[in-house]
Amino acid sequence: MDNFEPKIVAFCCNWCSYAGADLAGTSRMQYSPNIRIIRVMCSGRVNPLFVLKALSIGADGVLVLGCHPGDCHYIEGNYKTLRRIPLLKKMLKQLGVEEERVRLEWISASEGAKFAEVTNSFTQDIKNLGPSSSGHLKQSSKEVKHG
Amino acid sequence: MAKLKIALYWAASCGGCEIATLAIHEKILKLAEVADIVFWPVGMDFKYADVEKMADKSVDVCLFNGAIRNEENEHMAHLLRAKSKIMIAYGSCAYEGCIPGLSNFYDRQLTFDRVYIETPSTENPKKIFPQTKVKVPEGELEIPEFYDTVKTLAQTVDVDYFVPGCPPEEKTTWLALEALIEGKLPPKGTVISHSVKALCEECPRTREEKKIKKFYRPYEIIPDPEKCLLEQGLLCYGVATRGGCDALCPQANMPCTGCYGPVEGVVDQGAHFLSALSSIIDSNDPEEIQRIIDDIPDPAGTFYRYSLPDSLLRRARIK
Numbered sequence: 026m027d028n029f030e031p032k033i034v035a036f037c038c039n040w041c042s043y044a045g046a047d048l049a050g051t052s053r054m055q056y057s058p059n060i061r062i063i064r065v066m067c068s069g070r071v072n073p074l075f076v077l078k079a080l081s082i083g084a085d086g087v088l089v090l091g092c093h094p095g096d097c098h099y100i101e102g103n104y105k106t107l108r109r110i111p112l113l114k115k116m117l118k119q120l121g122v123e124e125e126r127v128r129l130e131w132i133s134a135s136e137g138a139k140f141a142e143v144t145n146s147f148t149q150d151i152k153n154l155g156p157s158s159s160g161h162l163k164q165s166s167k168e169v170k171h172g
Numbered sequence: 173m174a175k176l177k178i179a180l181y182w183a184a185s186c187g188g189c190e191i192a193t194l195a196i197h198e199k200i201l202k203l204a205e206v207a208d209i210v211f212w213p214v215g216m217d218f219k220y221a222d223v224e225k226m227a228d229k230s231v232d233v234c235l236f237n238g239a240i241r242n243e244e245n246e247h248m249a250h251l252l253r254a255k256s257k258i259m260i261a262y263g264s265c266a267y268e269g270c271i272p273g274l275s276n277f278y279d280r281q282l283t284f285d286r287v288y289i290e291t292p293s294t295e296n297p298k299k300i301f302p303q304t305k306v307k308v309p310e311g312e313l314e315i316p317e318f319y320d321t322v323k324t325l326a327q328t329v330d331v332d333y334f335v336p337g338c339p340p341e342e343k344t345t346w347l348a349l350e351a352l353i354e355g356k357l358p359p360k361g362t363v364i365s366h367s368v369k370a371l372c373e374e375c376p377r378t379r380e381e382k383k384i385k386k387f388y389r390p391y392e393i394i395p396d397p398e399k400c401l402l403e404q405g406l407l408c409y410g411v412a413t414r415g416g417c418d419a420l421c422p423q424a425n426m427p428c429t430g431c432y433g434p435v436e437g438v439v440d441q442g443a444h445f446l447s448a449l450s451s452i453i454d455s456n457d458p459e460e461i462q463r464i465i466d467d468i469p470d471p472a473g474t475f476y477r478y479s480l481p482d483s484l485l486r487r488a489r490i491k
């Protein structure tokens with residue numbers, strides 16, 4: 026497991042978190058290369074479907090990053106996210122996907138350091154958890170024989 | 173015109189869809205005028221060998237109900253696909269996996285442990301489980317292999333049309349049969365129903381864009397008969413379900429559980445419902461949100477009641 030380099034998808038909202046990521050970059054802060062950023066207009070745009078899709082095609086962890094409560098460019102978008110993610114995590118747990126694989130954080134445009142810290146600590150958490158198996162793929166019909 | 177040759181088959185199913193095909197009442201006489209049944213294990217004495225002898229594509233239509241959960245289901249799906257010009261996944265089991273698909277929360281061994289060991293009425297001290305092959309004095313017996321994962325028909329063979337419902341309503345079944353009889357077939361891949369929109373569109377209840385602070389289970393409240401059930405805190409699935417049943421369940425004061433599958437164009441019915449549900453929670457406070465969510469005891473089983481095998485994750489991950 027020592028060599029395990031997780032694949033992590035980070036959905037960043039355009040107005041705060043993506044700008045925060047940008048600041049981390051222009052300030053030359055070190056952050057984990059495991060992160061693949063996908064820019065969305067608002068964290069409220071992150072349909073639970075996106076998270077499921079990422080997990081189903083091999084992501085080991087998914088970050089959803091938005092503006093702090095009260096700061097969303099679209100006023101209510103991040104509150105929607107605030108309600109969705111806990112329900113999504115509860116559901117994922119029942120499907121055998123550890124809750125820790127999905128994390129919601131608020132990162133403002135000025136918080137480049139927080140972006141670096143969140144991505145690094147999340148990457149470390151996922152490294153500790155190990156790879157997320159693509160459950161259904163290894164379970165295809167013929168592979169497992171009667172014991 | 174030559175009569176249509178129809179085959180009917182049930183794979184991992186409860187038998188409800190077999191009854192639903194007969195529930196077209198007197199229209200069955202019209203069907204009998206134009207069609208001959210060439211294979212139907214539930215109702216007529218044909219053997220699998222009879223199907224094997226048929227020429228490829230000699231059957232006009234196969235109405236296939238039931239999910240694919242074992243080797244026999246899979247074998248018959250391939251055989252009937254080869255023999256039939258049109259393959260129809262009839263009912264939620266064939267279309268999305270449905271109730272048999274809920275066993276994708278487990279795998280074969282967990283299912284066997286439950287069925288052959290843990291159930292209170294079972295006594296099995298030697299822990300005997302089904303084997304695919306077993307030797308008896310008369311020779312070797314073989315039964316089909318039981319799979320870890322339930323699949324939909326379309327995950328197994330090429331499917332031409334889907335008829336939604338657990339089971340499909342009479343008018344939905346007839347819509348499909350009429351299209352076949354009249355030769356007016358929709359484009360391949362069509363989910364045949366009277367609606368492509370959400371069930372809410374045909375539900376007579378009034379909606380007020382109300383948000384809620386608490387979810388209830390159906391036995392906990394007597395809902396107002398005029399108002400939207402979701403806005404009264406019941407997990408009514410109408411927003412994320414294809415219409416076509418005339419909102420049968422809400423009309424009987426029960427929430428829709430989603431049996432007509434996703435709305436046209438939606439890939440994952442559970443994610444769609446989860447999203448809709450989170451939007452009506454009336455709170456911006458993380459702790460209160462958590463309390464409201466705690467009212468939903470089994471989100472995965474509720475959101476994917478009919479569609480776990482057809483969902484993006486398809487099954488639970490088992491360690």
Ligand code: SF4
Binds near residue numbers: 184187264271272340
């Ligand atoms: S779709 Fe429903 S009625 Fe039809 S076989 Fe499956 S469980 Fe039974």
Ligand code: SF4
Binds near residue numbers: 427
């Ligand atoms: S949520 Fe249910 S009760 Fe409300 S309008 Fe839709 S189908 Fe009707």
Ligand code: SF4
Binds near residue numbers: 413414417427429
């Ligand atoms: S109301 Fe919902 S659960 Fe009831 S028959 Fe219609 S689609 Fe199925």
Ligand code: FES
Binds near residue numbers: 038039068098099
């Ligand atoms: S724009 Fe940043 S969360 Fe809505």
